[in-house]
Amino acid sequence: MKKALGMSGRRRAGNAVYHVFMVLLSLAMIYPFIWSLFSSFKAREQLYTDSPLNMIPHPFTLDNYKRAFEVLPFGNFLLNSVFLSIAIPICMIAIASITAYALTRLEFWGRNLLFLAFIATMMIPSHVTLIPNYKTIVDMNLYNTYTALFLTNVFTASNAFNIFFFRQFFLSIPKDLENAAIIDGCSRFKVFFRVVLPNAKPAIATTAILSFRSVWNAFLMPMLIINDYDKLTLTVGLKYLKEWEPNWAVLLAGATLSIVPIVIVFLIFQKHFMASSMNSGFGGK
Numbered sequence: 376m377k378k379a380l381g382m383s384g385r386r387r388a389g390n391a392v393y394h395v396f397m398v399l400l401s402l403a404m405i406y407p408f409i410w411s412l413f414s415s416f417k418a419r420e421q422l423y424t425d426s427p428l429n430m431i432p433h434p435f436t437l438d439n440y441k442r443a444f445e446v447l448p449f450g451n452f453l454l455n456s457v458f459l460s461i462a463i464p465i466c467m468i469a470i471a472s473i474t475a476y477a478l479t480r481l482e483f484w485g486r487n488l489l490f491l492a493f494i495a496t497m498m499i500p501s502h503v504t505l506i507p508n509y510k511t512i513v514d515m516n517l518y519n520t521y522t523a524l525f526l527t528n529v530f531t532a533s534n535a536f537n538i539f540f541f542r543q544f545f546l547s548i549p550k551d552l553e554n555a556a557i558i559d560g561c562s563r564f565k566v567f568f569r570v571v572l573p574n575a576k577p578a579i580a581t582t583a584i585l586s587f588r589s590v591w592n593a594f595l596m597p598m599l600i601i602n603d604y605d606k607l608t609l610t611v612g613l614k615y616l617k618e619w620e621p622n623w624a625v626l627l628a629g630a631t632l633s634i635v636p637i638v639i640v641f642l643i644f645q646k647h648f649m650a651s652s653m654n655s656g657f658g659g660k
Contacts, residue, residue, distance in 0.1 A: 415628040422624045439628035446620050452612035463528045464586035475541030493535045519602045537582045544578040580644040587640050609633050
């Protein structure tokens with residue numbers, strides 16, 4: 376009995392140490408983001424003179440956000456990023472899901488070879504294809520257009536991962552559901568839209584979050600392709616904000632604006648995202 380109690384006590388002590396360590400680690404990881412958020416509401420003098428541990432702004436001010444919108448057309452940058460980060464992931468999810476369903480359920484020659492080709496594109500660093508993609512865009516007269524950004528996102532390695540993810544998830548969906556729908560008279564397209572997609576909400580939510588984050592944070596390709604000031608995205612706009620505004624409090628305000636949409640998207644899709652994390656379909660067949 377004493378031995379059992381001793382083992383139970385050690386287990387509880389170990390769990391307590393583990394949880395304390397994880398809490399401290401979480402605080403260490405989240406502290407820079409919290410500091411950036413609070414510092415964006417500080418006056419310039421406080422930001423440069425106060426200790427980094429003093430996060431409370433005094434006085435609380437919105438001048439940094441006002442200044443960010445005065446220096447550059449941040450409203451246009453924000454709208455451009457929101458439009459691209461919604462429209463491009465929708466196209467990516469549509470193409471990836473249809474392609475993955477064909478690779479999962481349709482029998483045709485070279486199916487596995489085609490899937491391996493998609494996977495192989497994920498092994499190629501994006502910087503290797505940067506110059507060929509840029510040259511292709513220029514030759515197609517798509518420079519300084521959003522169409523180029525659509526093409527460079529939909530037909531690249533990032534969407535190849537989405538195809539892989541959807542395929543693995545579709546493998547976990549029982550074929551009996553589709554066979555029953557086919558017996559009732561549904562075509563393959565109706566089966567896909569009425570049976571498969573409703574059961575793939577966790578996969579859709581996961582790819583939506585990852586694709587939104589990827590497009591929202593994209594910097595190199597939008598900077599190379601977009602030359603019109605009114606078409607710039609928020610991440611590229613932050614680069615120009617750093618050049619035009621030496622006040623770090625204003626830069627932190629702009630950085631905060633770039634983080635908020637990602638948090639909102641995650642909060643909207645978190646339920647399905649967590650479901651996908653628990654049951655991502657990587658074991659089905």
